[in-house]
Amino acid sequence: MVNRINDSIENDFMWQIYQRGLINELILQPFMSLSLEIDKRKTFGIISHPDAGKTTLTEKLLLFGGAIQTAGAVKNNKIKKTATSDFMEIEKQRGISVATSVMSFHYRDKIVNILDTPGHKDFAEDTYRTLTAVDSVILVVDAAKGVEAQTRKLMQVCRMRNTPVIIFVNKLDRESRDAFDLLDELENELSISTRPLSWPINSGRLFKGVYLLYNDSLNLFEGDKTKKAVEYKKIENLSDPRLDDMVGKEDADNLREEVELIQGVYEPFDEQLYKEGLLAPVFFGSALNNFGVQEMLDTFIDIAPGPQARETNLREVAPEEEKLSGFIFKIHANLDPNHRDRIAFLRVCSGTFERNKFYHHPRLQKKLRFANPYTFLASSKDIIEKAYPGDVVGLYDTGNFKIGDGLTEGEELQFVGIPSFSPELFREVINLDPMKSKQLEKGIDQLTDEGVAQLFRQQPGNRKIIGTVGELQFEVIQYRLKHEYNASARFDSLAYHKACWMTGEEAEIKEFIKYKPQDVVRDKDGNLVFLAQTAFILDMAKQNNPNIEFHETSEFKTFSEE
Numbered sequence: 069m070v071n072r073i074n075d076s077i078e079n080d081f082m083w084q085i086y087q088r089g090l091i092n093e094l095i096l097q098p099f100m101s102l103s104l105e106i107d108k109r110k111t112f113g114i115i116s117h118p119d120a121g122k123t124t125l126t127e128k129l130l131l132f133g134g135a136i137q138t139a140g141a142v143k144n145n146k147i148k149k150t151a152t153s154d155f156m157e158i159e160k161q162r163g164i165s166v167a168t169s170v171m172s173f174h175y176r177d178k179i180v181n182i183l184d185t186p187g188h189k190d191f192a193e194d195t196y197r198t199l200t201a202v203d204s205v206i207l208v209v210d211a212a213k214g215v216e217a218q219t220r221k222l223m224q225v226c227r228m229r230n231t232p233v234i235i236f237v238n239k240l241d242r243e244s245r246d247a248f249d250l251l252d253e254l255e256n257e258l259s260i261s262t263r264p265l266s267w268p269i270n271s272g273r274l275f276k277g278v279y280l281l282y283n284d285s286l287n288l289f290e291g292d293k294t295k296k297a298v299e300y301k302k303i304e305n306l307s308d309p310r311l312d313d314m315v316g317k318e319d320a321d322n323l324r325e326e327v328e329l330i331q332g333v334y335e336p337f338d339e340q341l342y343k344e345g346l347l348a349p350v351f352f353g354s355a356l357n358n359f360g361v362q363e364m365l366d367t368f369i370d371i372a373p374g375p376q377a378r379e380t381n382l383r384e385v386a387p388e389e390e391k392l393s394g395f396i397f398k399i400h401a402n403l404d405p406n407h408r409d410r411i412a413f414l415r416v417c418s419g420t421f422e423r424n425k426f427y428h429h430p431r432l433q434k435k436l437r438f439a440n441p442y443t444f445l446a447s448s449k450d451i452i453e454k455a456y457p458g459d460v461v462g463l464y465d466t467g468n469f470k471i472g473d474g475l476t477e478g479e480e481l482q483f484v485g486i487p488s489f490s491p492e493l494f495r496e497v498i499n500l501d502p503m504k505s506k507q508l509e510k511g512i513d514q515l516t517d518e519g520v521a522q523l524f525r526q527q528p529g530n531r532k533i534i535g536t537v538g539e540l541q542f543e544v545i546q547y548r549l550k551h552e553y554n555a556s557a558r559f560d561s562l563a564y565h566k567a568c569w570m571t572g573e574e575a576e577i578k579e580f581i582k583y584k585p586q587d588v589v590r591d592k593d594g595n596l597v598f599l600a601q602t603a604f605i606l607d608m609a610k611q612n613n614p615n616i617e618f619h620e621t622s623e624f625k626t627f628s629e630e
């Protein structure tokens with residue numbers, strides 16, 4: 069046994085203390101297998117503005133991992149951008165996309181878990197929450213368009229949590245913007261330093277390939293979409309005359325100049341700064357042509373962090389801890405009204421998750437066990453016996469979970485860092501069938517637990533205000549209230565601009581509420597929220613109430629707001 073362990077984990081901390089005779093083999097064994105599993109996992113999300121190439125890149129990564137055999141397998145599950153908000157169509161596709169919500173594959177000696185983040189703007193909140201469950205991200209940027217609206221928003225969320233980011237500049241096979249300009253824009257608009265690790269030789273019709281700055285090799289562009297493995301052309305250094313033969317004298321000279329500039333302007337790549345979320349390595353390529361993807365994937369495997377420790381209300385939870393803990397970051401409803409069950413997505417944070425074992429649900433003070441938990445390896449749903457930190461487990465749920473709930477072996481842990489963000493649209497719920505108010509109440513309660521929208525209550529009067537990031541959610545709620553809860557409601561627009569969670573001096577808050585009783589509401593957890601009608605009103609409120617803080621997310625202790 070000792071040899072087997074030694075072979076698998078040479079640098080393990082536990083192995084070292086075992087070697088020093090501080091613990092015996094029996095103590096070592098469970099740690100060993102757990103830390104081996106942890107060491108193998110990389111859990112990340114791909115984010116982008118719609119159309120930059122997230123789906124295409126996901127697919128190519130899965131091809132490399134052998135998780136799918138043909139191109140198109142992921143694409144078919146994609147939420148298409150419907151001009152009319154045909155939500156049934158979208159929900160149908162969302163239903164299909166359960167299978168692709170998490171995609172796992174083996175690459176080299178690692179298990180890679182990709183957590184899908186919906187590109188559709190109206191599901192942005194879903195994406196923000198998914199980002200709480202990853203350990204790093206890959207950001208895809210269109211080389212012709214650079215930073216776009218969703219790029220900014222998603223990166224803000226990553227920056228809040230210091231999530232390590234690798235940037236893939238995509239579509240170099242089309243006319244692109246100047247690479248230096250793109251890097252400047254990324255740095256300025258996303259508040260992160262960048263360091264190119266590959267460098268493009270032209271773009272569009274003249275695109276010749278990329279030069280890998282970290283190992284002096286060339287990856288020449290051939291536009292072969294089917295090729296799985298890349299043959300890199302190694303050169304001695306940039307003065308190697310073979311470079312002129314490979315890309316032509318003019319482009320070779322340009323490349324030499326540009327690389328000299330890069331080396332003068334940029335510090336050498338610092339992995340630690342990447343891991344702290346301060347520096348993003350940048351790759352250039354074309355996902356559609358499966359070009360430039362492998363070097364990024366290889367670098368990702370080399371540098372991306374494995375499962376990280378997670379903050380809770382009581383303490384930080386380390387993945388190596390023996391006892392299971394995890395949290396729910398996504399709930400997916402079953403659209404078939406005959407099957408009211410839902411799927412809750414659990415991110416395992418520490419210990420080992422086991423099928424049929426009883427776990428503790430701290431919020432409900434309940435014991436729960438799961439007979440059919442499933443995992444997402446090789447893009448199919450398989451029942452699993454065990455799962456480890458970094459893994460996502462699908463749990464059939466009959467209404468026990470809401471987003472942010474934890475699961476433990478008895479400890480009263482509440483994971484933090486799963487905040488709500490200010491919605492952008494606000495509407496009052498008007499009950500259209502007084503005989504069905506109980507059903508409406510239950511429906512609204514459960515749908516907002518699932519994270520479809522946020523619910524605020526206004527006192528007195530118990531007015532219910534729903535907040536969302538997109539129109540689509542209102543249609544989803546209305547439809548589901550009718551079909552699943554047999555309730556009907558109308559949504560009346562309210563002219564609010566932003567929701568801000570309030571903290572501060574009690575007396576000043578009381579005075580503020582007296583002055584604006586209509587605009588101060590409570591969220592589902594009872595927190596006070598100010599609904600500001602305009603940006604100006606919010607600014608005035610901040611100025612006039614220096615002892616009240618107005619936060620744009622529901623959790624502020626763990627995040628530094630700008």
Ligand code: G4P
Nearest residue numbers: 116117118119120121122123124187238239354355356357
């Ligand atoms: P998304 O998930 O970020 O929304 O983007 P997606 O991968 O769907 O890509 C958006 C469009 O950009 C697709 O074209 C896709 O084929 C194209 N694309 C992705 N990567 C590249 C690339 O490297 N080069 C070029 N030239 N195009 C790329 P579409 O016409 O919208 O869809 P489809 O008809 O190809 O399915």
